[in-house]
Amino acid sequence: xxxxxxxxxxxxxxxxxxxxxxxxxxxxxxxxxxxxxxxxxxxxxxxxxxxxxxxxxxxxxxxxxxxxxxxxxxxxxxxxxxxxxxxxxxxxxxxxxxxxxxxxxxxxxxxxxxxxxxxxxxxxxxxxxxxxxxxxxxxxxxxxxxxxxxxxxxxxxxxxxxxxxxxxxxxxxxxxxxxxxxxxxxxxxxxxxxxxxxxxxxxxxxxxxxxxxxxxxxxxxxxxxxxxxxxxxxxxxxxxxxxxxxxxxxxxxxxxxxxxxxxxxxxxxxxxxxxxxxxxxxxxxxxxxxxxxxxxxxxxxxxxxxxxxxxxxxxxxxxxxxxxxxxxxxxxxxxxxxxxxxxxxxxxxxxxxxxxxxxxxxxxxxxxxxxxxxxxxxxxxxxxxxxxxxxxxxxxxxxxxxxxxxxxxxxxxxxxxxxxxxxxxxxxxxxxxxxxxx
Ligand SMILES: Cc1cc2nc3c(=O)[nH]c(=O)nc-3n(C[C@H](O)[C@H](O)[C@H](O)COP(=O)(O)OP(=O)(O)OC[C@H]3O[C@@H](n4cnc5c(N)ncnc54)[C@H](O)[C@@H]3O)c2cc1C
Numbered sequence: 001x002x003x004x005x006x007x008x009x010x011x012x013x014x015x016x017x018x019x020x021x022x023x024x025x026x027x028x029x030x031x032x033x034x035x036x037x038x039x040x041x042x043x044x045x046x047x048x049x050x051x052x053x054x055x056x057x058x059x060x061x062x063x064x065x066x067x068x069x070x071x072x073x074x075x076x077x078x079x080x081x082x083x084x085x086x087x088x089x090x091x092x093x094x095x096x097x098x099x100x101x102x103x104x105x106x107x108x109x110x111x112x113x114x115x116x117x118x119x120x121x122x123x124x125x126x127x128x129x130x131x132x133x134x135x136x137x138x139x140x141x142x143x144x145x146x147x148x149x150x151x152x153x154x155x156x157x158x159x160x161x162x163x164x165x166x167x168x169x170x171x172x173x174x175x176x177x178x179x180x181x182x183x184x185x186x187x188x189x190x191x192x193x194x195x196x197x198x199x200x201x202x203x204x205x206x207x208x209x210x211x212x213x214x215x216x217x218x219x220x221x222x223x224x225x226x227x228x229x230x231x232x233x234x235x236x237x238x239x240x241x242x243x244x245x246x247x248x249x250x251x252x253x254x255x256x257x258x259x260x261x262x263x264x265x266x267x268x269x270x271x272x273x274x275x276x277x278x279x280x281x282x283x284x285x286x287x288x289x290x291x292x293x294x295x296x297x298x299x300x301x302x303x304x305x306x307x308x309x310x311x312x313x314x315x316x317x318x319x320x321x322x323x324x325x326x327x328x329x330x331x332x333x334x335x336x337x338x339x340x341x342x343x344x345x346x347x348x349x350x351x352x353x354x355x356x357x358x359x360x361x362x363x364x365x366x367x368x369x370x371x372x373x374x375x376x377x378x379x380x381x382x383x384x385x386x387x388x389x390x391x392x393x394x395x396x397x398x399x400x401x402x403x404x405x406x407x408x409x410x411x412x413x414x415x416x417x418x419x420x421x422x423x424x425x426x427x428x429x430x431x432x433x434x435x436x437x438x
Contacts, residue, residue, distance in 0.1 A: 017328055051112065072213065143345065228376035243262065
């Protein structure tokens with residue numbers, strides 16, 4: 001890089017938040033440099049795999065004609081609650097999920113992120129890969145005026161820097177937008193494996209009629225040894241994305257190794273048959289910020305804004321993150337465009353970015369679920385207790401024992417009582433409802 005490179009805006013990160021920001025600013029006529037540390041955008045990124053198209057349509061209305069590398073539309077989705085040997089399934093399948101373009105597709109980030117980044121490049125953004133932003137540059141007033149990178153003479157200047165660095169929020173901290181690193185109580189660790197399987201075999205196992213059908217299953221209970229966390233099983237074009245995630249604190253407190261939890265989950269008697277004969281192709285671990293609305297960083301400072309995972313914008317309950325990241329990247333970009341028009345890059349002016357997000361589903365949802373992590377933390381046995389209970393009750397309900405149904409019902413009631421008192425159940429449900437209402 002030559003000395004004193006100047007742009008209208010710098011974006012740190014080539015994930016969904018950064019690319020959405022770069023795309024919108026480039027389309028708005030700003031000169032934009034997007035810096036990504038990986039070999040290519042998406043090279044280091046993994047996620048579960050359900051991508052929501054509403055956010056993409058918001059920044060790229062003609063995305064469908066641009067042939068995004070989607071794996072399968074999600075035409076059936078739901079929850080499985082696992083006990084050690086059973087699964088209670090609540091699945092939803094609808095013709096409406098089959099309309100093209102669908103509302104959700106499975107994607108592999110190593111394919112999707114480079115495609116998305118190419119759209120920003122086509123709009124005029126300059127994408128620099130294999131380059132890590134090492135620090136923010138500030139002027140005497142404390143305004144962020146650029147970034148330093150790990151390249152020789154690698155300083156780049158711009159009156160606006162949008163930080164979209166993901167969960168490892170080093171620059172967000174350096175910008176003074178958040179005081180400290182995320183405590184293990186508010187960050188989840190997830191491990192994911194991609195298993196390849198011939199499409200025909202995959203379709204037969206999951207009951208899919210062809211390549212235009214796909215399944216997304218989120219799994220609770222025994223999948224994470226009954227601890228607060230979730231597992232997932234999503235179908236890709238010629239493979240399965242499988243993974244488990246729990247709060248970092250749970251791994252530490254229970255001395256569990258993430259890969260052991262995943263291996264145990266894969267070996268569950270209900271799960272194993274779906275995976276048999278598949279080949280492991282990719283394996284990785286990634287953190288998910290779960291600090292919630294109340295612990296989010298400030299979203300703007302002088303000359304700087306933060307979007308996506310770096311700002312904790314994740315709705316774990318609905319496995320949404322990429323859509324929040326894209327909408328936030330877009331909102332930050334629109335604020336940057338307005339700041340250029342006004343020539344005002346102060347934190348006071350950039351605070352309209354937060355106002356825009358407060359008016360959108362991004363911060364409304366985060367606000368609504370602000371107590372979710374605390375609920376799970378204060379009710380640690382919730383998932384395990386209820387998953388086991390429901391499975392045992394279902395076993396009694398669906399089995400003919402040659403006893404009158406009234407006795408079977410009494411058995412189920414006493415089973416409930418043994419595991420959790422009625423007051424306990426009522427209290428858990430009340431706490432859950434409160435946590436879900438914000
Ligand atoms: C296991 C797992 C399952 C998930 N499942 C889903 C799901 O099914 N659906 C969903 O919508 N969301 C899901 N999420 C959440 C989703 O992945 C994130 O919310 C989303 O990727 C956030 O996008 P982002 O752009 O903010 O950050 P990221 O995607 O993390 O991108 C950050 C980028 O910045 C780069 N970077 C970081 N630091 C620097 C630096 N200093 N210099 C240069 N580049 C840098 C990184 O290499 C990376 O490319 C899941 C996450 C995980 C971990």
